[in-house]
Amino acid sequence: QVQLVESGGGLVEPGGSMRLSCTCSGCLLRNYAAGWFRQAPGKEREFVASISRSGRVTNVGDSVKGRFTISRDYTKNTVYLQMNALKPDDTAVYYCAGDYIPHSNIARTDLDQYESWGQGTQVTVSS
Numbered sequence: 001q002v003q004l005v006e007s008g009g010g011l012v013e014p015g016g017s018m019r020l021s022c023t024c025s026g027c028l029l030r031n032y033a034a035g036w037f038r039q040a041p042g043k044e045r046e047f048v049a050s051i052s053r054s055g056r057v058t059n060v061g062d063s064v065k066g067r068f069t070i071s072r073d074y075t076k077n078t079v080y081l082q083m084n085a086l087k088p089d090d091t092a093v094y095y096c097a098g099d100y101i102p103h104s105n106i107a108r109t110d111l112d113q114y115e116s117w118g119q120g121t122q123v124t125v126s127s
Contacts (some may be wrong), residue, residue: 002027002116006096009121012086016125020081022096022118029072033099033107034079035114036070038092038123045095049081050107057107064090086125093120 008020022034035050049060049070058070069082079096097114108114 002098004096004098004116004118006094006118006121009094009123011124011126013127014087014125016086017082017084018086018123019083020094020096020121020123022079022081023077024098027098027116029077029079029098030074031100031102032116033101033104034070034072035097035099035108035111036079036081036094037097037111038090038094039120040089040092043092045111047109047111048094050109051079052105052107053101054105057105059107059109061109083123086123088125090123091125092123094123095120 003025012018036048037045039045047061051058051070055072067085072079096118098116099114
């Protein structure tokens with residue numbers, strides 16, 4: 001059974017940085033494209049960033065472009081989301097998602113394309 005697990009969330013001051021991690025129990029993330037999405041209270045879940053299976057293709061949402069970076073480490077079976085220059089508007093539950101496409105090298109931005117999801121980790125940006 002594929003289980004994605006996020007970690008690294010918490011409280012950070014505006015302007016600060018934080019790194020989220022996503023690991024997979026029961027799967028090799030090398031066979032998955034991966035994405036990060038977030039959902040703030042009262043809002044729909046929105047795309048943050050995605051990375052292809054190879055790591056050569058990445059996409060970043062407009063609201064975080066220039067501040068957030070997605071990467072992956074095959075040796076650790078982990079996908080990361082590095083978040084810099086955090087703003088209060090970045091406060092949300094952040095979800096890791098997996099897209100099983102072992103023979104493709106795309107990085108989707110549509111959450112409906114992802115079949116595996118983690119439970120989410122809370123990120124709060126506040127002074």
